[in-house]
Amino acid sequence: MRLAVDQLACSRGGRTVFTGLSFSLSGGEAMIVTGRNGAGKSSLLRMIAGLIRIAGGRIEFAGGDGEATLAEQAHYLGHHDALKPSLSVGENLQFWTDYLGGAHEMVEQALQAVGLAPLAGLPAGYLSAGQRRRLSIARLIAVKRPVWLLDEPTSALDAPSQARLAELMRDHLAGGGIIVAATHGPIGLDAPRELKMGRA
Numbered sequence: 001m002r003l004a005v006d007q008l009a010c011s012r013g014g015r016t017v018f019t020g021l022s023f024s025l026s027g028g029e030a031m032i033v034t035g036r037n038g039a040g041k042s043s044l045l046r047m048i049a050g051l052i053r054i055a056g057g058r059i060e061f062a063g064g065d066g067e068a069t070l071a072e073q074a075h076y077l078g079h080h081d082a083l084k085p086s087l088s089v090g091e092n093l094q095f096w097t098d099y100l101g102g103a104h105e106m107v108e109q110a111l112q113a114v115g116l117a118p119l120a121g122l123p124a125g126y127l128s129a130g131q132r133r134r135l136s137i138a139r140l141i142a143v144k145r146p147v148w149l150l151d152e153p154t155s156a157l158d159a160p161s162q163a164r165l166a167e168l169m170r171d172h173l174a175g176g177g178i179i180v181a182a183t184h185g186p187i188g189l190d191a192p193r194e195l196k197m198g199r200a
Helices: 041-048 089-100 106-113 129-142 159-174
Strands: 002-012 015-026 030-035 056-062 074-077 147-151 178-182 193-197
Touching: 002 041, 015 030, 015 041, 015 056, 015 178, 015 193, 030 041, 041 074, 041 147, 041 178, 074 129, 089 106, 089 129, 106 129, 129 159, 159 178
Parallel strands: 030 178, 030 193, 074 147, 147 178
Antiparallel strands: 002 015, 002 056
16 A cells, blocks of 8 residues: 655645645555644645645555545544534444444444543533544544544543554554654654655
């Protein structure tokens, strides 16, 4: 499996955010993307996820499901936790599992993995910021996809939850997955590759 970015360019609102960005990752590799606010870290992840139009260059993904697009084989965990407050914790995860094509039996396992199983019946509106983040992370476990695109994944997480996330990421890499994470600090992985982004 290989994710390759070649001479990628991004333009937002008529402003060039970055140009000439190239890198490649193979299965089992992780890369952290660092840089100042506005350098294009989130834009890069969103371009890989198919959420932003590519201004130049190309993104290629080989070795996955030949019948699916890269976007269909990637999980994007953004700044905002996409939850419906009136639905329970379990119902929120069940919705995303159904929407993303996962198996029903994975919902409980994913909630266990992030320590939210005891709160499965609680309306999501009652969750703390850290608990909401953990519920978003549960999507990574409930629906298996080879590429994880994580934007500030440790945001709002306490130390035990950060350690749990690091373990989940290590398991994903051990299974041949790929991780690209935009971050301002360490995320608990041993010696990931680093891409430093500056302003164009």
